[in-house]
Amino acid sequence: MRTRRGPYAKSAERRQQIVEQAYRAxxxxxxxxxxxxxxxAASGISLSNLQHHFATKEELLVTVLTRRDEQGHGAVSGRQGLPFREHVLAQAAANEGVPGLIALYSILSAEAVTQEHPGHAYFAERYEALREEYEAEFSTLRxxxxxxxxxxxxxxxxxxxALWEGVQLQWLYAPDxxxxxAALRAYLDLVIVPQADAL
Structure with missing residues (x-):
């Protein structure tokens, strides 16, 4: 049993190492x-060995983006059920705490504007889903x-x-x-009435 699990575990560990290096790149x-x-080279393996795990760079990109989503969601685990305003603020704070997450998103989302980019569909669908989710949240508040x-x-x-992505981009240049x-809190406080005032 151990001899069968050994190679599998080693293969999974190698894939994770490749994804981490691709994430950084x-x-x-x-x-x-x-x-x-x-x-x-950064993973300490040959190109053919990498392609044994990921046949194409496009396949590796999809895996990296999936990993990015897992990190983002994992950073606010245990905070599900928060009111919309608090959830947005918690997610913004969590994003800053995950090394490379904001940089990865900012760089790839800008690159993926062109339709031939392999990440184009991912970002187009993500933006559509976010707009629908947030519109529903604001409609509920209304x-x-x-x-x-x-x-x-x-x-x-x-x-x-737009505000969230723009201010995160500025944060990359001047995190201090x-x-x-704070920027998101200020905007949300402009458009959302505090619960106590709405009663």
Missing amino acids: FATRGYHGSSLREIA AQGRLRPGVEPALAATTVI RVDAG
Whole structure:
């Protein structure tokens, strides 16, 4: 039994090592600026060995993006069920605590604007899902009397996403001077009525 599990465990460990090195490469040089050969060298293996685990760079990118999502969701595990405002602020703080997560997202989302980029569909679907999720949250707040007059849920959803990504990008340049959580809190406080005031 052990002899059968040994190679599997070693293979899984090798895949994880490759994904970690690809994560670092994509977060610093982007998808187009990174090569499988460089990632293989950083992983301490040959290119053919890497391609045994990931046949193409596109396949490796998808795995890295999946890993990024797992890290992002894992960073706020145990905080499910938080009100929308608090969840956004908790996620923003958690993102800053995961090394490379914001850089990876910022670089790849900018690169993936072109339709031929292998990450294009991932980001297009992600933005659509976020807009729908946040619009639903703002619509719920409006139904509860907690959205300030004149605020449209769809526009507020798009604005939160734009603000969040823009301020995170600035944070990459000046982490000691830019506070993404503070910027998001200020905007949300402009459009959301405190619960006590809505009663």
